[in-house]
Ligand code: ADP
Ligand code: ZN
C-alpha cells in the first residue's frame with residue numbers, strides 16, 4: 001500500500017493498540033532457584049534441577065525479584081495487592097522443560113496503573129496499565145540447518161509482564177509509550193532493558209475500527225517485536241494488512257503473528273489461543289504472595305525521582321532550557337553525572353553545554369556511556385570541573401579546553417594546566433605579545449584596513465580570525481578584540 005492509500009485508510013479506520021511488555025528483572029539469581037542470570041554464559045551452564053524442571057524439586061521465591069516488581073508497579077501507579085497468586089500456564093515447547101511456565105493469572109501482583117507519555121506535539125497522554133505480574137522466562141531455542149539447539153540458561157529468569165490498556169492509537173504512540181516505559185524501568189534500576197540481549201521484549205496487539213465507532217474490532221497479536229525500530233514497522237504492516245481485509249469485505253482473524261524483521265512482515269504463527277487452552281491452575285508448590293502495606297509503603301518511599309520530574313527540577317532549580325533538561329535526564333546515569341559536575345562547578349548552563357556536547361561526544365566515540373558508577377566515564381566530574389574553572393579564569397581558551405578535555409579523557413584525567421604547558425596550549429593573554437601579532441596582521445592586509453576605516457565595521461571579525469590563525473587559536477579573544485579596535489582606530 002502506498003503512503004497516500006494508507007492515509008486514506010487511516011481516514012476511515014482508527015488503529016487501536018495495546019502492548020504487552022516483558023522486562024527481565026535485574027536480579028543476580030533466578031526467580032525460583034539460586035542459578036545465576038548473567039547474560040552470555042556458555043549454553044546450559046547456569047542450570048539446576050529446579051530450573052530444568054526435574055520431578056520432585058521445589059521452587060523458592062526470590063524476594064529480590066518481588067521487590068523489583070513492586071517497585072515497577074508502584075512507579076506505574078498500580079495498586080499492589082496484598083495477596084496475589086502464582087499459577088501454572090501449560091504449553092508445550094522444547095525450551096520449556098517443565099511443560100508449564102510459572103506465571104500469575106487471575107490474581108496478579110498489581111493492577112490499575114497508568115503511564116503519562118509525551119506526544120510529538122508536546123501534549124501529554126495517559127496510557128492505562130492493566131496489570132503488572134511476575135513470571136519466569138523460558139529457555140532459548142536456536143534453529144539451525146540441522147536442527148534446533150536449546151539453551152536452558154534463561155529458564156527461570158525473573159520477568160515482569162506489563163500489560164497496557166488498548167489506549168494507543170497509532171504506531172508512533174506505541175513507539176513513544178515503549179520508549180517512555182523503558183526509560184522509567186531504567187531509572188528504577190528494575191531492568192537493564194537491553195533489547196539486543198532480550199531483557200525487554202514486546203508483543204503488540206492491534207485492531208482497526210471504523211472512525212467514529214466505539215466497539216473495538218478483532219485484534220491480532222504480533223510477537224517478537226524486539227527492537228524499537230520494529231515496533232512502528234510491525235504495527236504499520238498489520239494495519240495495512242487488516243485494512244486490506246476490511247476494505248475487501250473480509251474479516252480479520254484473531255491470531256498470533258510473528259514479526260520477521262528480515263522480511264519486514266508479520267507471518268501467521270498460530271490461531272489465537274484462549275486462556276482455557278493453557279489449563280491455568282494455582283501453583284501448588286508456592287504459597288500465595290503476600291505484600292503487606294508496610295512493605296509497599298517502604299518501597300514507595302524509596303522510589304527515585306522519575307525522569308520528567310527531574311527534568312522539571314533542572315529547569316526550575318538550575319535555570320536550564322527545557323531542551324537541555326530533557327537531554328540530560330534521558331538516562332539516570334547521565335542526569336547523575338551532570339548533577340555531580342554542577343555540584344563541583346556551579347555554572348549550570350556551562351556544565352550542561354559541556355556534558356551535552358563534548359562529554360557525550362567523547363563517550364560515544366569510545367563506545368561508552370556517560371556515567372559515575374562504578375567508575376566515571378568518560379572523565380571524572382572533578383576533572384571536568386577543574387578544566388571549566390581554568391577556562392573561566394582565562395587560563396585556558398575555549399578551543400584549547402576542548403583539546404585538553406580530549407587529552408584528559410585519553411589519559412584518564414590529569415592536571416589541565418600541566419597538559420596545557422606540556423603541549424604549548426596556553427591562552428595568550430599577554431598584551432605585548434598580542435600587539436605584535438595584531439600589528440603583523442594589520443600590515444599584511446592594507447586593503448581590508450582601509451575598507452574597515454572606510455566604514456566596513458563587519459571586517460573586525462576578519463581581523464580577529466587572522467590573529468587566531470596566527471596564534472593557533474590561543475589568543476585571548478576579548479583582548480584581541482580590544483587591541484584591534486584600538487589599533488584600527
Ligand atoms: P488476550 O485475551 O487476547 O490475551 P487481553 O485482553 O489479555 O487479550 O489483552 C492483551 C493485550 O491486547 C492488552 O495489551 C490489550 O490492551 C490489548 N487489546 C485487547 N483488545 C484489543 C483490541 N481489540 N485491539 C487492540 N488491542 C487490544
Ligand atoms: Zn536453577
Ligand code: MG
Nearest residue numbers: 020163274275
Ligand atoms: Mg491476555
